[in-house]
Amino acid sequence: xxxxxxxxxxxxxxxxxxxxxxxxxxxxxxxxxxxxxxxxxxxxxxxxxxxxxxxxxxxxxxxxxxxxxxxxxxxxxxxxxxxxxxxxxxxxxxxxxxxxxxxxxxxxxxxxxxxxxxxxxxxxxxxxxxxxxxxxxxxxxxxxxxxxxxxxxxxxxxxxxxxxxxxxxxxxxxxxxxxxx
Numbered sequence: 001x002x003x004x005x006x007x008x009x010x011x012x013x014x015x016x017x018x019x020x021x022x023x024x025x026x027x028x029x030x031x032x033x034x035x036x037x038x039x040x041x042x043x044x045x046x047x048x049x050x051x052x053x054x055x056x057x058x059x060x061x062x063x064x065x066x067x068x069x070x071x072x073x074x075x076x077x078x079x080x081x082x083x084x085x086x087x088x089x090x091x092x093x094x095x096x097x098x099x100x101x102x103x104x105x106x107x108x109x110x111x112x113x114x115x116x117x118x119x120x121x122x123x124x125x126x127x128x129x130x131x132x133x134x135x136x137x138x139x140x141x142x143x144x145x146x147x148x149x150x151x152x153x154x155x156x157x158x159x160x161x162x163x164x165x166x167x168x169x170x171x172x173x174x175x176x177x178x179x180x181x
Contacts, residue, residue, distance in 0.1 A: 005035060005039075006035055006036045006039035006040075007035075007036055007097050007121060009097075009119065009121045009158070009169075009171045010036050010039070010095070010097075010119060011039075013119070013155075013156060013173055016117070016155065016173070017040070017093060017117065017119065017173075018040075018043060018045070020092050020093050020115075020116060020117045020175075021040060021045045021092055021093045022045070022092075023092040023113070023115070023116075024046075024090070024091060024092030024093075024113055024116070025046045025047070025048055025072075025090065025091055025092065026040055026045055026046065026047045026048065026091060026092060026093040026094075026095065027047075027048050027050060027091045027093070027094045027095065027111065028040075028047055028048065028049050028050070028095050029050050029078070029094055029095065029096045029099070029104075029108065030050070030051055030078060030096060030097075030099035030101075031049040031050060031051045031056070031057075031060070032051060032053070032056055032098070032099075033056055033059065033060070034049050034056065034059075034060040034063070034071075036095055036097055037049050037060070037071070037095065038060065038063060038064065038069075038071075041064060041069045041070075041071050042067060042069060046070070046072070047071055047072070048071075048072040048073075048074065048091075049071060049072065049073045049074070050073075050074045050076050050078070051073075051075070051076070052075060052076060052077045052078065053075075054075055057073040057074075057075055060073060061073055078101055078104060079101050085107070086107045086108070086110060086111040087111060088110050088111065089110075089111070089112070089113050089114065090111055090112075090113065091111050091112055091113060091116060092112075092113050092116045092117070093112075093116060093117050093118075093119070094108055094111060094112055094116070094117075094118050094119075095118075095119050095120075096108065096118070096119075096120045096121070096122070097120075097121050097122065098121070098122050098123065099122060100122050100123075100137075100138050100139070100140065105148050108120075109148075109149075109152075109176070112176045113176070114176055114177065114178045115175065115176065115177075115178055116175070116176050117155070117173060117174065117175050117176070118149070118152075118172070118173070118174050118176075119171070119172070119173050120145060120171065120172050121169055121170070121171035121172075122138075122139075122140060122169065122170065122171075123138065123139050123140065123167065123168060123169055123170075124139055124140045124141070124142070124159065124168045124169060124170050125139045125140065125141055125142070125168075126161070126168035127139055127167060127168040127169075129168070130166060130167070130168070140170045142159070143159070144170070145157065145159075145170050145171070145172040146172065148172075149172060149174040151177070152174040152175060152176055152177060153174060153175040153177060154172060154173075154174050155173040155174060155175055156171070156172065156173040157170075157171070157172045157173075158170065158171045158172075159171075
């Protein structure tokens with residue numbers, strides 16, 4: 001079986017993410033083939049995989065079973081809301097990679113526990129200059145991630161051109177502030 005190769009943005013901040021993930025469940029949202037969540041699950045983290053693609057979720061379960069790791073999957077159409085709502089203050093870490101549906105941002109933020117983290121990385125509008133995706137509905141505007149998380153502690157933010165393969169991405173790691181008593 002091929003090794004799971006996660007996002008470089010995730011591995012660059014692995015220590016912080018593992019520390020946070022150890023405090024509660026992790027959500028790999030719009031997980032696709034699950035490469036990022038499976039990487040964390042292999043490290044003993046409880047990961048929930050949500051996606052609308054039933055075949056991808058079945059493959060994730062199969063890979064997990066073959067590696068002797070427990071995973072939780074949920075088929076949900078994130079863009080229509082079909083399949084249920086996000087629980088409040090539930091996940092220690094929510095990961096979103098290469099996916100954008102702006103109406104979900106408040107739901108994502110609400111699903112994170114106080115002191116929990118969101119790691120979000122996806123394409124920017126500059127990506128349309130070199131290829132797909134090119135639909136502006138699926139591309140972040142300049143500093144859009146920063147604007148979404150002005151009320152959180154921003155731990156890391158990156159935006160620009162990346163290599164191998166060439167692509168234009170933005171990423172953020174932000175911590176939800178502890179609720180005030």
